[in-house]
Amino acid sequence: MIPAAFEYHPATSVDEAIALLSQYGDDAKLLAGGHSLIPTMKLRLAQPAHLIDIGRIPGLSYIREEPGVVAVGALTTYATIERSEVLRRHFALLPECASVIGDPQVRNRGTIGGSISHADPSADMPGAVRALKAEIRVRGPQGERSIAADDFFLGTFTTALEPGEMVTEIRFPLPPERTGSAYMKLANKASHYAVAGCAAVVTLGADGTCTAASVVITGAGTLPTRAAAVEAALLGKKLDEATVAEAASHAAEGLELMEDIHGSKQYRAQMACVMARRAILKAAERAQG
Amino acid sequence: MGIAALVGTPIKRREDPRLITGQATYVDDIKLPGMLYMAVLRSPYGHARIRSINTEAAKQAPGVVAVYTAQDLKGVVGNIPVAAPLPPHITNGMGRRGPLAEGKVRFYGDPVAVVIAESRYGARDALDLIEVDYEPLPAVVDPEKAAQPDAPLLYEEFGTNVAASVRPPTDEIDRVFAETQANGGIVVKQRMVNQRLAPSPMETRGVVAEFRKADRTLTIWSSSQIPHLLRNYLAEQLGLPQHQVRVIVPEVGGGFGCKLNIYPEEALVAFAAMKTGRPVKWIEDRSENLAVTIHGRDQIDYVEVAATREGKITGLKVHVVSDLGAYLQFFTDVIAIAFTLPMICGCYDIPVAYGSCDIVFTNKAPTDAYRGAGRPEAAYLVERAVDLVAHALGKDPAEVRMINFVKPEQFPHKMATGTVYDSGNYQAALEKAMQLIGYQQLRAEQAQKRAQGKLMGIGLSSYVEICGIGPKGLTPFGLYESARVRVDQSGDVLIYTGASPHGQGEETTFAQIAADEFGIPIERVLVIHGDTDSTPEGRGTYGSRTTAVGGTAVYNAVQKLKEKMKQIAAHMLEASPADVTLEDGKFSVAGAPQKAVTFAEVAAAANFSNTLPPGIEPGLETTVFFEPEACTFPFGTHICVVEIDKDTGEVHLTRYVAVDDCGRQLNPLLVAGQIHGGIVQGVGQALFEGVVYDENGQLLTSTFMDYAMPLASELPPFELDHTVTPTPYNPLGVKGVGEAGTIAATPAVAGAVADALGLPHVDMPFTPERIWRIIQQQQAPSQPQA
Numbered sequence A: 001m002i003p004a005a006f007e008y009h010p011a012t013s014v015d016e017a018i019a020l021l022s023q024y025g026d027d028a029k030l031l032a033g034g035h036s037l038i039p040t041m042k043l044r045l046a047q048p049a050h051l052i053d054i055g056r057i058p059g060l061s062y063i064r065e066e067p068g069v070v071a072v073g074a075l076t077t078y079a080t081i082e083r084s085e086v087l088r089r090h091f092a093l094l095p096e097c098a099s100v101i102g103d104p105q106v107r108n109r110g111t112i113g114g115s116i117s118h119a120d121p122s123a124d125m126p127g128a129v130r131a132l133k134a135e136i137r138v139r140g141p142q143g144e145r146s147i148a149a150d151d152f153f154l155g156t157f158t159t160a161l162e163p164g165e166m167v168t169e170i171r172f173p174l175p176p177e178r179t180g181s182a183y184m185k186l187a188n189k190a191s192h193y194a195v196a197g198c199a200a201v202v203t204l205g206a207d208g209t210c211t212a213a214s215v216v217i218t219g220a221g222t223l224p225t226r227a228a229a230v231e232a233a234l235l236g237k238k239l240d241e242a243t244v245a246e247a248a249s250h251a252a253e254g255l256e257l258m259e260d261i262h263g264s265k266q267y268r269a270q271m272a273c274v275m276a277r278r279a280i281l282k283a284a285e286r287a288q289g
Numbered sequence B: 001m002g003i004a005a006l007v008g009t010p011i012k013r014r015e016d017p018r019l020i021t022g023q024a025t026y027v028d029d030i031k032l033p034g035m036l037y038m039a040v041l042r043s044p045y046g047h048a049r050i051r052s053i054n055t056e057a058a059k060q061a062p063g064v065v066a067v068y069t070a071q072d073l074k075g076v077v078g079n080i081p082v083a084a085p086l087p088p089h090i091t092n093g094m095g096r097r098g099p100l101a102e103g104k105v106r107f108y109g110d111p112v113a114v115v116i117a118e119s120r121y122g123a124r125d126a127l128d129l130i131e132v133d134y135e136p137l138p139a140v141v142d143p144e145k146a147a148q149p150d151a152p153l154l155y156e157e158f159g160t161n162v163a164a165s166v167r168p169p170t171d172e173i174d175r176v177f178a179e180t181q182a183n184g185g186i187v188v189k190q191r192m193v194n195q196r197l198a199p200s201p202m203e204t205r206g207v208v209a210e211f212r213k214a215d216r217t218l219t220i221w222s223s224s225q226i227p228h229l230l231r232n233y234l235a236e237q238l239g240l241p242q243h244q245v246r247v248i249v250p251e252v253g254g255g256f257g258c259k260l261n262i263y264p265e266e267a268l269v270a271f272a273a274m275k276t277g278r279p280v281k282w283i284e285d286r287s288e289n290l291a292v293t294i295h296g297r298d299q300i301d302y303v304e305v306a307a308t309r310e311g312k313i314t315g316l317k318v319h320v321v322s323d324l325g326a327y328l329q330f331f332t333d334v335i336a337i338a339f340t341l342p343m344i345c346g347c348y349d350i351p352v353a354y355g356s357c358d359i360v361f362t363n364k365a366p367t368d369a370y371r372g373a374g375r376p377e378a379a380y381l382v383e384r385a386v387d388l389v390a391h392a393l394g395k396d397p398a399e400v401r402m403i404n405f406v407k408p409e410q411f412p413h414k415m416a417t418g419t420v421y422d423s424g425n426y427q428a429a430l431e432k433a434m435q436l437i438g439y440q441q442l443r444a445e446q447a448q449k450r451a452q453g454k455l456m457g458i459g460l461s462s463y464v465e466i467c468g469i470g471p472k473g474l475t476p477f478g479l480y481e482s483a484r485v486r487v488d489q490s491g492d493v494l495i496y497t498g499a500s501p502h503g504q505g506e507e508t509t510f511a512q513i514a515a516d517e518f519g520i521p522i523e524r525v526l527v528i529h530g531d532t533d534s535t536p537e538g539r540g541t542y543g544s545r546t547t548a549v550g551g552t553a554v555y556n557a558v559q560k561l562k563e564k565m566k567q568i569a570a571h572m573l574e575a576s577p578a579d580v581t582l583e584d585g586k587f588s589v590a591g592a593p594q595k596a597v598t599f600a601e602v603a604a605a606a607n608f609s610n611t612l613p614p615g616i617e618p619g620l621e622t623t624v625f626f627e628p629e630a631c632t633f634p635f636g637t638h639i640c641v642v643e644i645d646k647d648t649g650e651v652h653l654t655r656y657v658a659v660d661d662c663g664r665q666l667n668p669l670l671v672a673g674q675i676h677g678g679i680v681q682g683v684g685q686a687l688f689e690g691v692v693y694d695e696n697g698q699l700l701t702s703t704f705m706d707y708a709m710p711l712a713s714e715l716p717p718f719e720l721d722h723t724v725t726p727t728p729y730n731p732l733g734v735k736g737v738g739e740a741g742t743i744a745a746t747p748a749v750a751g752a753v754a755d756a757l758g759l760p761h762v763d764m765p766f767t768p769e770r771i772w773r774i775i776q777q778q779q780a781p782s783q784p785q786a
């Protein structure tokens, strides 16, 4: 658990970080909260020769209300998200998700930008970001661009970030009236990552039927996956227990399931359905206000 | 009784301020000038032949001072010590090893080579430059498969992996089983897996060695439970006279039995210090700790129990398969035979008990004593057996326990296993626990929840264990304990104990004993431990023996000094020693309380040596060795409640009541602390923990990302109470409490889970998927037999 040698570069601005990234290319890694990268380095699964610390760049940790959007800086920690009144008001799912990540130490260090960039299939935050249909702002040598969360996660530890790019902000569009959201996970009893989790967002019409649903499964599959069949089964329906249970039973469809000592494929598939049912019911309850 | 009257009161631990403010010194805090660092190259295979090792590139790496392999140690460093090698094979060398693997590696993590370098990082980097040519061999990780004739062999020359078998004749137990059945009784059978655990102390192991060439003295700092044994065996391993080896055990961040061992790294660091002439440090990292520090448990138990229709147990037959892992550590071979088999009757007056055992090598890390060491396995299997009887007869498990308990008037009681229990009142503890938890009400609540389709279970565990080892004959060497007590000229009391507390709090309890006996404030008493140069020979801390044996040594030494002080006081008071009493720190003459001298005045006189009576030596110091005549048997009942989430299989522990009897409690706060921690570890085994290897001997639980430790957030508050049944075998009446919670908790949780599911038995750990699968099966419409 002794990492290989590396050179440490504390970046003072996003531009400097990107310049350093361009300079060192594949030999470099950005360091945010360090709570995924440093364990990997200690096990020597990652041996970057250069570590570019973005954790000291000022002005990248914030939760800002803008017209129609809440913008969250890439370096915002889980602890900050967990305690944010603004987020709690608009997207119960986000603080709820942050609150079940790791332990207080992890939540004090880990960042939302680090989590989504790392794209661990068992991580929680990627599911929440995807379910809320966030827009991910990234900056690279070519300048700035936005990536829709649905296009961001490509596979296990793989994202749409190009070499030299860094995430600067995650933008959450404000939801319509009568929208509720929730995150539920079955935690791996050792790491407390998700064996299976579900981030659910539902919007109800005036008559109580579901007018929009966004359901994403974490943990069970090789990447955070949109449960399209579940969403389809919810639309236009009143979200009573039976309807939700039926819809949630499709949660594992389209998942490329993972398997380890904490859960077989069969178990993960079933837990995806259980977590989906619970998250959707909770979201629906919140949507009713 | 002195003014202080500290014994029995919950005073806070004196060691805590330095521990919780970060001012304590652990091995890794020791930094010596010119110190080098060791890193260990370990086998990535479960089983492989070593064709060749090339260390040239590593030797050339920057900062590297030396690289050693088994070749360098040959004829210089002896084998890893084993306390009690068993015939037929271990006495002939089976399972014995030097500090580095030679010819073959036999488990994942087996040490192959070491690098000694100027920095810890440099040492680790150079490991990657050592080339080892391995020829992978088929591995065997299941002890029952390893015992088969066609299994891959760890030690080819012995033609088997079975190191020893204990197989007494079965005539009597067979007769009892047949009779019981003939009389309408039942025989219930169950195979139980007591899974492998990683002790996981907060502080991993660590060793520093310094060798002074001028006088060939070696000083070892080690995070160990056994400073004197370590010194003695290490001296032998290195061919040094004992007096040239000094072992210092600084603060130890938990041991739980895993530091009751002499490991390869101790000899390796010492060897490197002797060769290089510079101090050398090695600190185990967490991955190493999970892979190569001893594991615990790993037994498969075949249990058969016979009982009458009324629930009276008539016979118990147990066959134990004990998985030794790949090599022998200190007590590896005897855990099952010496600590499980003698305790299989638990608290029950079972007329006939039979125990057999196979101890088997596999391609896994060595097993050894882990909190409870063989007794948790015994308590588990007998508590499960009682529950099996209750389940088969449709009786309440509490009732079956009551029927079978050894009665208070039967003590001292010789069990069917031959083990003699000192004292006990098992029924009282069970009744108290039932009352505390509201047992009848809970059963009613359970019935109600069941009717609603909810899974709630109640589990009981009435445990008894063996502590305070030990009397002669139990092990090949005497397991005494020692104390040197000195009262200095200022009246301060220094206690040098041979025992080696490492977090349990004996700096507090030993001081309480002396302060009360002398009638002085505890602030005047200092307890010193862990340095073989200053403390008298001791046997170390394990088996919940430190207070029963080491505490008694302190008590006896204090009594001796009190007698001498009385003689001196009598002389000062011009009275007869028989008339002098010591109370509240004052020696006075019976009937004339105004005629008195203080404790400090007598201490000054004794040390100043100007007013001593003729024939009395100056000074106040004595060394006492105490070897108990018999073991002690703490007991109690734990009851817990679980609720199972039917959808996920998650088991939630919702209530936990513990009534423990450890004899007299010197400090109830410390007793509670031991019980709390113990319960957590016992619950950990039941719900979370398990070391897992794949069939090739790859360790799948090599980090805490995969090895699940219990967390405070997953546990309910513990409700504690106690009964007090002193042991007659030491003057303090104390029995031992270090392992009780762990021993009790596992079967309590297991009972609750089986109860919730309505099954006779479920194997641990009760992980969500395992429980979910059972529930799925139970809910599946019953398939017609194909």
Ligand SMILES: Cc1cc2nc3c(=O)[nH]c(=O)nc-3n(C[C@H](O)[C@H](O)[C@H](O)COP(=O)(O)OP(=O)(O)OC[C@H]3O[C@@H](n4cnc5c(N)ncnc54)[C@H](O)[C@@H]3O)c2cc1C
Pocket: A029, A030, A031, A032, A033, A034, A035, A036, A037, A038, A039, A074, A100, A101, A102, A103, A106, A109, A110, A111, A112, A113, A114, A115, A117, A118, A120, A122, A123, A124, A125, A161, A165, A166, A167, A168, A191, A192, A193, A194
């Ligand atoms: C004990 C423990 C328990 C944990 N439990 C959980 C859990 O229950 N659930 C969970 O989801 N996670 C868990 N985690 C992981 C934790 O959430 C991490 O903090 C998170 O995955 C990474 O965030 P970070 O800021 O620490 O990133 P780092 O570790 O600093 O970086 C991770 C990766 O992302 C890259 N990166 C970081 N920031 C950016 C950026 N702005 N732009 C581009 N690339 C970037 C880095 O180069 C690196 O490759 C746990 C971690 C630990 C140590």
